[in-house]
Amino acid sequence: MSKRAMPQPIVFVTGNAKKLEEVKQILASGAEELPFEVTSQKVDLPELQGASCEEIAVEKCRLAALEVKGPVMCEDTSLCYHALKGLPGPYIKWFLQSLGHDDLNKLLAGYEDKSAYAQRGCLFTLCAGPGKEVRVFDGRTEGKIVEARGPTDFGWDPVFEPSESGGQTFAEMSKEAKNAISHRGRALQLLRTWLVNHAETFAQEAA
Numbered sequence: 001m002s003k004r005a006m007p008q009p010i011v012f013v014t015g016n017a018k019k020l021e022e023v024k025q026i027l028a029s030g031a032e033e034l035p036f037e038v039t040s041q042k043v044d045l046p047e048l049q050g051a052s053c054e055e056i057a058v059e060k061c062r063l064a065a066l067e068v069k070g071p072v073m074c075e076d077t078s079l080c081y082h083a084l085k086g087l088p089g090p091y092i093k094w095f096l097q098s099l100g101h102d103d104l105n106k107l108l109a110g111y112e113d114k115s116a117y118a119q120r121g122c123l124f125t126l127c128a129g130p131g132k133e134v135r136v137f138d139g140r141t142e143g144k145i146v147e148a149r150g151p152t153d154f155g156w157d158p159v160f161e162p163s164e165s166g167g168q169t170f171a172e173m174s175k176e177a178k179n180a181i182s183h184r185g186r187a188l189q190l191l192r193t194w195l196v197n198h199a200e201t202f203a204q205e206a207a
């Protein structure tokens, strides 16, 4: 499919190089090609505190559109422990940075339930430009928190064992296998389908 002309490509705004790497792989694979060009820009956007995952994601995307002055997509990943009623959730980045994998796991030491979900972080968000509607696409993968196994180059991948992985942590899986069942792969698939089906609407909003 040829790409539709837009004044500007959609800019994926993120400060995280590993996210960008996966998003590129996911967009390059799969049956449907995106009807628009996607580029990326490294901006560390401020994130709301004390708000719901969805409010955090929407506000970040709104700021990204103002910054880029054109169409953008962003994403926010949460890691939610069932025993901790959804925490650390959107604050996983700060927990991981301060605690590291081992101490992160100790948070669950007092609980039987080690299950977690990597949720809404893939909250992928899409916005056609400053002041335009922000659309949210929610991808979720269930699993449990385990002792770290596998390469440690991407966030909490070593301590998250998805229920569908046959016992491997995200870090131990190939990129293709992770992307096929990951929160990011699922949310991005929803965004892709929406854009394919609403290309006209989105192009008009961005014009």
Ligand SMILES: O=P(O)(O)OP(=O)(O)OP(=O)(O)OC[C@H]1O[C@@H](n2cnc3c(O)ncnc32)[C@H](O)[C@@H]1O
Pocket: 013, 014, 015, 016, 019, 043, 044, 045, 075, 076, 077, 078, 092, 093, 094, 096, 121, 154, 155, 156, 157, 170, 182, 184
């Ligand atoms: O600029 P942005 O896109 O916000 O990038 P970020 O690194 O700040 O990312 P988040 O705010 O979404 O915080 C999510 C945290 O979870 C980590 N993370 C995100 N996706 C992950 C994945 O698929 N596997 C493992 N860790 C992940 C990421 O490194 C952060 O520490």
Ligand SMILES: [Mg+2]
Pocket: 047, 093
């Ligand atoms: Mg962030």
